[in-house]
Amino acid sequence: MRSAAPRLPAALLTVVAALLTLLAAGLARPAPAAAHDATTTAYVEVTGTGTAVRAELDLEYDLLMKSAWLYEEAYGAKDRAEQLRQLKANAQAVNAYVTGRFALAHASAACTPRPAGDARVHTRGSRPFAVLTLAYDCPGGAGGSYTVSSALFPDAESFVHSTETIVHYDLDGQRGSQVLTAAEPTLTTGGHHQSRQIADFFLLGMEHLLFGLDHILFLLSLLIGARGLRDVLLAATAFTAAHSVTFLLAAMGVVTVPAAVVEPVIAASIAVMACAGIFLRDREGTGRWRLPVVFLFGLVHGLGFAGALGIDESWSWELLLSLLSFNVGIEAVQLGVIAVVFPLLVLVRRTPAHRWVLPALTAPIVVVSLYWFWDRVTAVPS
Known part of the structure; x- marks a missing residue:
């Protein structure tokens, strides 16, 4: 008598279905940050x-x-x-x-x-x-x-x-x-309005990452491709350090890169990390290139974060307070996503179902990100 293969718990199936729904929503519009029929x-x-x-x-x-x-x-x-x-x-x-x-x-x-x-x-x-x-x-x-x-x-x-x-x-x-x-x-x-200023920009940073589907998909791609908790911590640290540097420099006007360059590269970075997470995850030597690539893409994502604030003013302590509060809000959501999603992915990998669940999650990420890339590259400048 053949033993029945372990089944994926219903809770995990629910999570997978929710993530697939989130990914499919990306096909309906380029990204919340780029849509103009919902909020502004x-x-x-x-x-x-x-x-x-x-x-x-x-x-x-x-x-x-x-x-x-x-x-x-x-x-x-x-x-x-x-x-x-x-x-x-x-x-x-x-x-x-x-x-x-x-x-x-x-x-x-x-x-x-x-x-x-x-x-x-x-x-x-x-x-x-x-x-x-x-x-x-x-x-x-x-x-x-x-x-x-x-x-x-x-x-x-x-x-x-x-x-x-x-x-x-x-x-x-x-x-x-x-x-x-x-x-x-x-x-x-x-x-003294510092406390209000800190709270406003902290929440703004949380909203920007939480409703910025392109940044969320990049983070999911990192988690799917991670081989363990150490891998996650190193990748998250590299991404955080990189996007924090360019975010601060761009928001203060030290670095200026056109959105026509930044937005397509962000879309391409999602597709690259998603494909690498499936096809290269278990190959020898993956760790040597993974962190430098994550850091490089993090630099580009930081430029995208800076565009959300629309700051065009000279240096001041008030400006730095806003930037740091916004960045901490981004990190709070990033840590929250990691804390929720990574343990679920670990459970999935312990079941035979991981052979189809992980590719099933990755395929929509690649499709959506490539669609965004095409949409942003072919957009007529106005």
Whole structure:
């Protein structure tokens, strides 16, 4: 009588099914960080002293044009020259929308906004963003606190949900950063806001990794290809060290690499690590090349992390606090994923089912990452 082969526990089958569902979701859209029909982030720099204040707003182009209730020829424009023409032709509607949803006050009295120069367009990740500059005339003289409020792209408009506005300010010598949301749409300068700043950017880092499917898939590829706990710890350390270095350098403007280069390489790195994890995992000498490759790809992923903050300001301790908090948030989620997934993979490897489970997990990772690579390489620059 032949003994029955051990069966994969139902809990593990459930995990495998959940991971496959997550991977399949990637085929429906390039990646959460690149999708623009779910959520968005607005970036704002506010600077000035006394009565003269300027705000530079960096807003996703098509959402801005839709929110200003313009026609498809405006929000659907793909060519940069046409986008600039549409912004100029519809400047009144665009400015009315922005000034109606973004406000500045000084000493509790509203500041009066006016356009300051023509709008610009640039690419952030794979999406076009419009850069609008507003000059504010504020009442009173020097001193006193400023209040910044944002209600840009609210859920009620139905184009997006859960919009976050990352505000960096330097007003009357007071510097800081804060993430504004629908629940907490206002910041006030003055006082000590370090704890709020740390919490905001820690959560922002967690969200960026947790909902950044490309980074999650790279991490899963590392775990699938690991031969033991030591392998996982070394790979995770190499990846963390590498992306932390380039993240800090890129966010502070020391290193600049176009997103058109970074995004395709990130997609390719996932496919390379996923294939290596299946085909080269048990080959002699794999450990010699694995860590250098992980470190190299980590450098590229760090550049991708930096793009999420939209920081364009000079060095300051406030800037470093934001960057470190964001990076620690990334690491917290990374450790959480490792703590949950790696023990499950160890259990899977102890059953005969690992011969089909691991390739079944790897195949969708490769397909999705290659699709992202093709999509990002062939994207028409705007």
